[in-house]
Amino acid sequence: MSAGLYSELEAFDAVLRHGSFTAAARQLELTPGAITRRLNALEARLGVKLLNRSTRRLSLTEAGRDYHAEVAPALAQILAAGERARDRAAQPRGELRVSLPMNFGRLYVMPHLGEFLARHPGIELDVQFDDRFVDLIGEGFDCAIRIGALADSRLIARRIAQTRRILVAAPQYLARRGVPTAPAQLSEHDCLHYTLFRGNASWEFHGRGEPLRIPVRGRLRANYGAPLVDAALRGEGILQTATFAVAQELAAGRLVEVLPDWSLLPIGIHAVYPGREYRPRKVEAFVAFLEQIVGAPAVWDRIIVGAAGADAGLADAGFDGAAEAGAATAP
Structure with missing residues (x-):
């Protein structure tokens, strides 16, 4: 030829x-x-x-x-x-175009990209932050991180981690409005909506027989998770979110889990890339790096569990950290 x-x-x-x-x-x-x-x-x-x-x-x-x-x-x-x-x-080389979810990318990927580039001097990174599911093939991306259900059969997916979906609120909000003890009581509360979750008008709970779908209401919704976390921190309502998005806030007691005995569907976190016979080494290097920085158990779970262990130690010494945090922030 x-x-x-x-x-x-x-x-x-x-x-x-x-x-x-x-x-x-x-x-x-x-x-x-x-x-x-x-x-x-x-x-x-x-x-x-x-x-x-x-x-x-x-x-x-x-x-x-x-x-x-x-x-x-x-x-x-x-x-x-x-x-x-x-x-x-040669070592992995060339431009690597990556699509990252905004909040996940900001919290867990962007702080480590300098280390990735230092390991792989032949790679140039073009990172795009976007919560929509970009068209990897049509828009020329080499790799993307996707959080949620996968549907595109043209893509190969590699699971990086799983995150729980939970309800959280600030202690001052719960002190003012009361602590829900059953999902049905959410109808009496201001609920903050992340609009890219499916089913904005109701939240679905699992683990006690048939799935329980509870209609909720609230006057604030957004397609970016970070401002909704900020709103929850200000005491503006109850937020359905992923544990990775609020691990530090839960660990510090600035947010607390609501209805912890009820479960929502967990969310898979995957690296996806165009299906092809051979995956370029630059993509393989990036996916392996993601697996390393997230770890197993995932870094956000380690943050939350570590804080819970510290609280248990304080409680044994006669100090109720949760009660102190609530009292300090209650209006």
Whole structure:
């Protein structure tokens, strides 16, 4: 295979995998114009039109569909062999584009990225913070962290950790409004909504027979968890959140768990990346680093359990830390 034909096939395959000339150009570190020229050259070489192009979408012609079905397996093997050869000869290298959930990324990943870059001097990181489920293939990401249910079959997922979903409130809020002892009592409280959790109008509890779905109300909701944690700290309501988001606040007694004897569905935390025969070493290095910094048990669980152990020691010495915290912050 000539170098020209190889580059043309590589561009053709990248456009189909990423869905646009721009995304393919980003992946191959070329300009969109260079991708267009390579596609034009391939069509001229074959004497057929492979793609229907418009300002809105791309689609394969019948000839393009048949041609890609025949050449794609061989091309995938060639690309994978090239990546394996490069990775055997060098350390992880190149630009690594990563999508991180805003709060999780801020709390647990961003503080450690300097260490990751120091370990891997050949990698450049482009980190995007976004709580939406980005289109990894269409937007040219190498890897993402996703919190919650997974549905995209084009992606490979590796579980990093699990986090509990709990209800929390500030001691001063509970002193003012009372402590709920059953889920049904939540209807009498101001509830803070994270809008990217499914089911904003009700919260679902498990562990005592059939799932119990409780309608809740509240006048404050947001699509970013950190401001809702701040609102809970100010005593503005009861928040449904993940333990990773409030571990430090629980450990310090600034927030306390509400209805601890009732459970909500836990949340999986996964690293996801485009499905392919061979995973680049830069992605493998990043996922392994994430597993290391999160640890097992997860770092947020260690924070909470460690604080609980310290409180138990104080209680044995005759000091009720929870009562002191509540008394100090009650209006």
